[in-house]
Amino acid sequence: MAIRDSSPVCVIGLGQIGGSVVKAAAEAGREVFGYVRSARTFDAARAAGFTVFGELESALKHAELRRAVIVVAVPLPATGGVFARIAAFGGSCVVTDVGSVKAPILAAAEEHGLGGRFVGGHPMAGSANSGWAAADAALFHGAAWVVSVDEAVTAAGFAEVARLALGLGAVVVPALAAEHDRAVARISHLPHLLAAVLANTGAAGGELALGLAAGSFRDGTRVAGSDPALAEAMCANNTAAVIEALDEALDALNAARTKLGLTGLPGPVVRSGRESRAAYDRIAAQRPVIAGVDLEEPDWRERLAEAGRRGAILRRL
Amino acid sequence: MAIRDSSPVCVIGLGQIGGSVVKAAAEAGREVFGYVRSARTFDAARAAGFTVFGELESALKHAELRRAVIVVAVPLPATGGVFARIAAFGGSCVVTDVGSVKAPILAAAEEHGLGGRFVGGHPMAGSANSGWAAADAALFHGAAWVVSVDEAVTAAGFAEVARLALGLGAVVVPALAAEHDRAVARISHLPHLLAAVLANTGAAGGELALGLAAGSFRDGTRVAGSDPALAEAMCANNTAAVIEALDEALDALNAARTKLGLTGLPGPVVRSGRESRAAYDRIAAQRPVIAGVDLEEPDWRERLAEAGRRGAILRRL
Numbered sequence: 001m002a003i004r005d006s007s008p009v010c011v012i013g014l015g016q017i018g019g020s021v022v023k024a025a026a027e028a029g030r031e032v033f034g035y036v037r038s039a040r041t042f043d044a045a046r047a048a049g050f051t052v053f054g055e056l057e058s059a060l061k062h063a064e065l066r067r068a069v070i071v072v073a074v075p076l077p078a079t080g081g082v083f084a085r086i087a088a089f090g091g092s093c094v095v096t097d098v099g100s101v102k103a104p105i106l107a108a109a110e111e112h113g114l115g116g117r118f119v120g121g122h123p124m125a126g127s128a129n130s131g132w133a134a135a136d137a138a139l140f141h142g143a144a145w146v147v148s149v150d151e152a153v154t155a156a157g158f159a160e161v162a163r164l165a166l167g168l169g170a171v172v173v174p175a176l177a178a179e180h181d182r183a184v185a186r187i188s189h190l191p192h193l194l195a196a197v198l199a200n201t202g203a204a205g206g207e208l209a210l211g212l213a214a215g216s217f218r219d220g221t222r223v224a225g226s227d228p229a230l231a232e233a234m235c236a237n238n239t240a241a242v243i244e245a246l247d248e249a250l251d252a253l254n255a256a257r258t259k260l261g262l263t264g265l266p267g268p269v270v271r272s273g274r275e276s277r278a279a280y281d282r283i284a285a286q287r288p289v290i291a292g293v294d295l296e297e298p299d300w301r302e303r304l305a306e307a308g309r310r311g312a313i314l315r316r317l
Numbered sequence: 318m319a320i321r322d323s324s325p326v327c328v329i330g331l332g333q334i335g336g337s338v339v340k341a342a343a344e345a346g347r348e349v350f351g352y353v354r355s356a357r358t359f360d361a362a363r364a365a366g367f368t369v370f371g372e373l374e375s376a377l378k379h380a381e382l383r384r385a386v387i388v389v390a391v392p393l394p395a396t397g398g399v400f401a402r403i404a405a406f407g408g409s410c411v412v413t414d415v416g417s418v419k420a421p422i423l424a425a426a427e428e429h430g431l432g433g434r435f436v437g438g439h440p441m442a443g444s445a446n447s448g449w450a451a452a453d454a455a456l457f458h459g460a461a462w463v464v465s466v467d468e469a470v471t472a473a474g475f476a477e478v479a480r481l482a483l484g485l486g487a488v489v490v491p492a493l494a495a496e497h498d499r500a501v502a503r504i505s506h507l508p509h510l511l512a513a514v515l516a517n518t519g520a521a522g523g524e525l526a527l528g529l530a531a532g533s534f535r536d537g538t539r540v541a542g543s544d545p546a547l548a549e550a551m552c553a554n555n556t557a558a559v560i561e562a563l564d565e566a567l568d569a570l571n572a573a574r575t576k577l578g579l580t581g582l583p584g585p586v587v588r589s590g591r592e593s594r595a596a597y598d599r600i601a602a603q604r605p606v607i608a609g610v611d612l613e614e615p616d617w618r619e620r621l622a623e624a625g626r627r628g629a630i631l632r633r634l
Contacts, residue, residue, distance in 0.1 A: 124531040144529050173528060183526035187519045191533035193583060194511050196590025197569045201562055202504045203593035207628030209500035210600045211490060212461050214441040216508035216540040221597065223533040224590040231587045239581040245518055246574055252514045253570070257563055264556040266510060270545040273513025276520035277541040280534070283527045311524030 006030060006167065007160060010063035010070045010093070012056065012082055014041050016126055017098045018073030019135025022050055024168040027137040031066065035059035041132045056085055064091040069160050071121075072097040076233040080108040087112040096121040096147075096161045100184060100230075101237040102177035106150055119157040120148035120177055123170055124188070130227050138169070144313065145170035149304045150177050155295035162317050171287070172314040174304035184234075185241035190249060192231035193242075195224040288312040323347060323484065324477060327380035327387045327410070329373065329399055331358050333443055334415045335390025336452025339367055341485040344454045348383065352376035358449045373402055381408040386477050388438075389414040393550040397425040404429040413438040413464075413478045417501060417547075418554040419494035423467055436474040437465035437494055440487055441505070447544050455486070461630065462487035466621045467494050472612035479634050488604070489631040491621035501551075502558035507566060509548035510559075512541040605629040 008031035011018045018034065022045070025032035033051035035058075036042050045052045053059040063070050070093050072082050079099055086095060095118045099105050102120045109118035125143040145165035147158060162172045175183070199221040202209055235242050252269055259267035290307045293300065293314065304314075325348035328335045335351065339362070342349035350368035352375070353359050362369045370376040380387050387410045389399050396416055403412060412435050416422050419437045426435035442460040462482035464475060479489045492500070516538040519526055552559050569586055576584035607624045610617065610631065621631075 124529050126532070143531065146529065173525070175525060179525060180529070183522050183529050186522040186526045187530040187534040190518060191515060191537040192587065193570070193573055194515055195533070195537060195594075196583075196586045197566050197573070198508060198511055199590040199593035199597065200569060200586065201507060201566050203596050204565060205500050205503040205562075206626065207600060208490070208492060208496060208626050209503050210597045211604060211625075211628035211630070212441050212463065212497070212500050213504040213597055213601070214460065215443070216512070217504040217597070218601075219536040219539045220508040220512060221590075221594050222536045224587075224594040225598070226591070228587040228591055232582055235577060235583050236581045239577060243574065243577050245522075246570065246577065248521060249514050249518050250567070250570055250574060252517060253510070253563065253567055256510055256514070257560065257567060260552060260556060260560050260563065264553045265549055266513075266552050269513045269517065270509065270541075270548045273516040273538075273541040274543070274545050276516035277512075277538050279520050280516065280527045280530055280538065281542070283524060284530070284535075287528060308528075309523065309525050311528035313528070 006163065008032065008063075008066040008068040009164065010034065010059055010066075010068040012059065012070065012072045013074035014045055014052070014132050014135070015073065015075070016130050016132075016134040016139075017123065018071065019045070019132040020125075020137065020139040021071055021073060021098070021168065023135055023137035024140055026050065028167050030167065033059065033062060044132055056082070057089055060086060060089045060091060063093050068093055069164055070095045071164070075229065076101065076237055079105055080112070083108055083112040083114055087114055092117065094119060094157045094160045096164070098123055100188065100234050102146070102148060102180045104237045106148065106152070106177045110152065115152040116154065117157060119153050119161040120150070121161050121165065122146040122180065122184075123165065140165070141169035143170045144173045146173045146175050146180050148177055148180075149174045149301040149308075151301070153301065155300060159295060159317055162314060166314070166316060174290075174308040174314065176305050179305070179309065181238050182241045182244070185238055185245040189231070189234040189238060189242045190245045192223055192226065192234065193246060194249070195221050196231070199224040283311050290314050293317070323480065325349065325383040325385040326481065327351065327376055327385040329376065329387065329389045330391035331362055331369070331449050331452070332390065332392070333447050333449075333451040333456075334440065335388065336362070336449040337442075337454065337456040338388055338390060338415070338485065340452055340454035341457055343367065345484050347484065350376065350379060361449055373399070374406055377403060377406045377408060380410050385410055386481055387412045388481070392546065393418065393554055396422055397429070400425055400429040400431055404431055409434065411436060411474045411477045413481070415440055417505065417551050419463070419465060419497045421554045423465065423469070423494045427469065432469040433471065434474060436470050436478040437467070438478050438482065439463040439497065439501075440482065457482070458486035460487045461490045463490045463492050463497050465494055466491045466618040466625075468618070470618065472617060476612060476634055479631060483631070483633060491625040491631065493622050496622070496626065498555050499558045499561070502555055502562040506548070506551040506555060506559045507562040509540055509543065509551065510563060511566070512538050513548070516541040600628050607631050610634070
């Protein structure tokens with residue numbers, strides 16, 4: 001098994017995440033080039049000095065020549081189409097992605113025959129802004145970057161993608177696609193729905209209410225400012241897990257509503273919420289580090305998945 | 318009507334808000350002194366060079382002597398008791414408060430016979446931290462500070478409290494107590510409940526979920542880290558308005574749940590949420606300013622209440 005330390009990077013799609021991969025890879029001294037469909041972004045990225053192709057096949061050809069790792073960073077609904085074209089082109093480069101759901105993307109990769117060279121990825125980073133203009137070389141610094149350890153993933157592929165994430169300043173969380181999807185429904189997809197509902201309930205109070213809004217409303221609705229297509233794609237591609245998380249939230253809110261009506265107090269939810277937030281603070285402040293992973297061991301996938309389940313991260317490989 | 322430009326300030330209770338009033342007033346060059354029950358805070362505030370009394374009556378006596386404005390900044394459940402002691406002491410100083418609900422506090426002030434000298438106030442500021450150690454002279458800079466224009470409020474009292482808020486760096490939002498309470502249920506009390514539920518739903522996903530949590534979860538749960546007594550006091554003292562806001566949020570979430578189950582998409586909530594957040598951003602960026610208020614006009618209260626309803630603020634008096 002030949003694992004290279006640092007491969008060239010080919011980024012397909014130069015929105016906020018793809019653009020940040022390009023900028024961060026360049027800053028890390030990696031050879032990097034990209035493809036983007038939008039003429040405006042193409043011009044902007046070229047003007048900033050980056051190598052960008054205006055034809056997907058040209059980028060894939062260059063990737064093959066340079067033995068690059070291919071990062072598919074197009075919007076979720078467009079991912080399957082890009083996989084189809086990569087499959088049609090052929091080649092042997094490792095392919096990863098940055099999408100916010102992993103099981104449907106893994107299924108799409110396998111459907112298109114990319115299974116053996118595909119390694120799902122998901123950097124937990126991004127702001128309410130979008131597009132190349134919002135791309136930032138520092139976006140991944142300290143961020144968690146999920147790298148799939150599903151059955152089809154090869155050790156060489158995992159190492160390639162994990163090294164890319166580490167090289168861009170992230171830490172790696174190994175996870176199975178399905179477990180990732182259930183987790184992000186709770187901590188990423190549900191927040192979008194709650195933020196939207198909070199924004200609407202506040203706005204229904206008119207200008208007095210919006211004018212009085214301070215930190216708790218500003219923070220609680222920040223993500224409602226995102227491109228709606230993002231939250232909708234999360235829901236569409238992770239529906240069952242989002243419903244599971246939303247049903248739990250609804251049960252808790254209904255219980256609080258009942259308590260409020262009976263007693264004027266919301267019940268235990270506020271106190272348990274504080275404990276939950278403290279648990280998050282603890283894990284954010286100091287995460288267990290996975291040491292001594294040997295990708296030559298037959299059970300490396302299971303070991304890494306188990307470590308990821310405990311919140312552990314890889315800081316190096 | 319004699320309206321003074323700058324009265325001494327007597328602060329009862331030196332938690333985050335009361336302590337910030339003390340520090341900000343001192344920084345603004347105002348004469349300021351306080352009372353606090355906690356021996357530890359008493360020592361800390363004294364050590365920081367502030368004039369602090371360890372007996373409430375001593376502070377009230379000094380306030381009367383100095384013709385100070387009295388700022389009651391104790392926790393909500395303790396406010397009525399402090400009003401009773403101020404009433405028993407007598408005196409003639411203007412009394413204001415900083416509590417997060419206004420109608421029950423106005424009722425308590427009137428019940429204790431303080432109606433004619435009481436002017437409810439609510440600075441929309443504060444962090445998830447609490448106590449004197451979290452007090453900050455800059456806490457009110459640019460913050461909205463609600464000042465009551467209810468019927469019992471005198472022009473002199475309104476001017477006294479508005480000048481205090483302006484002097485500490487805030488802008489003044491005139492509002493009726495009941496309208497304030499319905500507004501803050503939406504933009505301050507509801508966010509506490511949603512943040513707690515989001516924190517719990519995330520934590521139920523275990524360490525993998527909490528470890529993957531990024532901006533949307535961190536921001537959406539920030540206020541869940543507050544002292545639970547705060548959110549509980551908000552609910553207990555503003556129950557009907559909190560229930561109204563929570564019921565609206567539940568209706569919206571149930572509708573999204575139904576749509577998700579049928580279509581895999583959450584319906585219009587995400588797009589309307591983005592518009593609502595944009596409306597908030599607009600009003601936060603540029604608020605209408607109330608010009609030419611004349612507190613000698615007989616309808617000054619109605620005029621100010623109407624301006625506040627439109628999201629307008631006073632920047633000077």
